Structures are given as C-alpha cells and as structure tokens.
Amino acid sequence: MTAHTDPPNTPTDATEDERLPCGRLLSEVWTAWEDQADDPHLHECPHCGAAVHDLDQLQSAMSGLREESWDGAAPDAASLTRRVMDVVRLELRPGRPLPLGEPDEDLWVMEAVAARKLRAAAETVPGVRAGSCRLRPSPEQGEGGVEVRMEIHAPSGVALAALADDVRAQVGHAADRDLGMPVASVDIRVTDLIDSSADGQEGRD
C-alpha cells in the first residue's frame, strides 16, 4: 500500500527527502497537505495520493495518542504545587530588611513581607490591582521612614489623581496600623488601565 516507499533510488537515510516518481519531492507534498494548498495534481497523482495517505494514517494514530495520553487521571496540580512550594519556601527571597518603629528601635521587617501587606492595602481601593512594590529606607538620615514605590493597574474611567490619593492613603494607613512602619513617601505608578467590563479578579490573595 505504501508504493512510494519503494523508490527508484533508495535513500541512504530513512529520514531524508525523497523524489516521488511523479517528480514531486515528498517534503513538498506533505507541506502542501499541511498548508491545505489547492493543487489539482495532488488529487490526481497516485504517488502523491499514497504519500498523503501515509501521512493521514500517521495523523489518525496521532489523534488516538493525543486522546490516550489524556484519558488517565487529570494531572494533580494541587499536589504538584505543594511539592514545588515546599522547595520554594526553603529558598525564599525576602528582600532587604526595613526599619520598623522608632529610629533607635532594633526592629525590622523584610521587604517582601511588607510589600505583600501594602499591595493588599492598595487593592482595597475598588478596581485597583497592585504589581511591583519596592521599598527602601529613605536616604535622609535621622528622619527615617521608608520610600514606597508601587505600580498599579487602575480601572479606566476613574480620575487617576483622586484614585492615587486613595491608594496612597490606604498604603500609608496599612504601613502605620499593620506594620508600624514609618513611611516617608508613597510613589504610585499607573502601568495599565483596566476596562471594568473585563473584570479579572481571579488569583487574588
């Protein structure tokens, strides 16, 4: 049935291209098949037909394999996630320590921990999603405090200046109330405007 696999000059490598008796290259025939090219020759030529038939056989076995590799139990994403996170928690990247409380108090919070709190505070403002949140000690000695730089996605159709003020207030409040962290400044950058009709709230903390 596979007439074309018995060519005039047998290829030395089984994976090399092959010229069919009609003059077409096997690779050309298969590419035309893949591109669904409209070539009358392919419908008429028995050699090309046989070549396409072989590929069809492969494709149908492939479809079976695709379904089969999936008919077992669905992958257990939860247990894989747990195993991954077990390792990740041994390799945390907490960032730099930041001062808490009074300047002479020897009390610190790690940047990643504080950032998580501040992002959550920013997201209490309706429609706001927080991304990057970098914290660094204010370079001004003595006065202390932490400089916050946060990127947010804001809802479209809202006055951004007022929104930023709200976010700033929530962030400052959370820093003071939840962390006891003196804040020198809160720099808000709006990096995207979200159409509220396409509200994607999944994955929130």
Next chain:
Amino acid sequence: MAGVRRHTEPPDTRSTGDEGLLAIRAAEGDEDAFAVLVQRHAPSLIRLATRLLGSRTEAEDAVQDAFISAWRRLPEFQGTSSFGTWTYRIVTNRCLNILRARKPVAPLETAGQVPAPEHAVSPARITEARDAVRELREALDLLSAEQRACWVLRELDGRPYDFIADAVGISQEAVRARVFRARRCLTQALGAWR
C-alpha cells in the same frame, strides 16, 4: 483529509493582565503569587511534558523541576514573554535534556517488541486503531530528541512553527526539517509493522 489540523489552547490568553502582575509579584519574592501561577499552569505543562516524554511520572518530575528553576530565575524574568510562554520554554528544554540523556533506543526491527511502559491497555480492548497508537508510541522512541520534541509540539500540542522555533531555540526552517524527518521516520515505522 485536511480537516485534522487543530490548534489547542494558546499558552495563556486567560487574564493576561492579572498574569503579568502575579509574575512581577513572584519575581519580587511573593511566593503566594508564585503558587497561584504554578497551580494555574501545572495542568497544561504536565500534559506537555507527558507528551514529550511519554511517561506521566517523568513528566511530573520534569515540571516540578522546571517550576523550581523558574522560581530561581524569576528575578531575571523580563516579562518580554508571558509567564506561560516562559515556563513552556523551560519545560520543553528540560524534557529535551531528559530525552537526550536517554539511552540509545533499540533498532527498528526489535522496537515492536518493547512493551508499552505505563499505558498498557487490557487485551480485550485492543483494536486495530489501538494497535496503531501503540505502534506510534513505540516508534516515537526511534526519533532523535530534537525530532521528537519538534514533532510533539507540532502535532500533539498543535503549536505553530514560529512558536516551536522560539520554544526550542532554533530556526523555523530547522523545526520544519525536524518535523519532516520525524514524519518520514514515523510513517515508515507504522508502514513497516503492518
């Protein structure tokens, strides 16, 4: 005949904005954000690795390692591609390395006798179609690691050539050549066993 072209789900069209934010947070050390991303992408990546490696157990290990590697590399993740595409690439390359490290396979003549590892089907259910699938699964072991990876991404995972080129890190022409050689080898193997 040509109705079989199908393209499965793109890497992640789902809530791209949210995805980008989670990746940034994870890059800044927020492991909870990373956990959400892992949970979200694990199923499709396990499916990909299972197709590449032919073994679910090996696939889960490969995906687990890939995610841990992703966590370590996240600070350098520039966000030029989506997190989904980035991890797809990491998993593909990890699987390629596993395939390359496998022992050379049995020659074509004896390959048909190799028992199917973990997909054994009850004899009563074996039909001709099942036979073809089993033969194909065994024939996949005849391919080089690169041919196998390109063929699997193209045919089982339904990816366009430019996407595969990017994931494997070779030119589109090289991907096409490998897919062709894989098809050539597989059609011959299926034909030879009939």
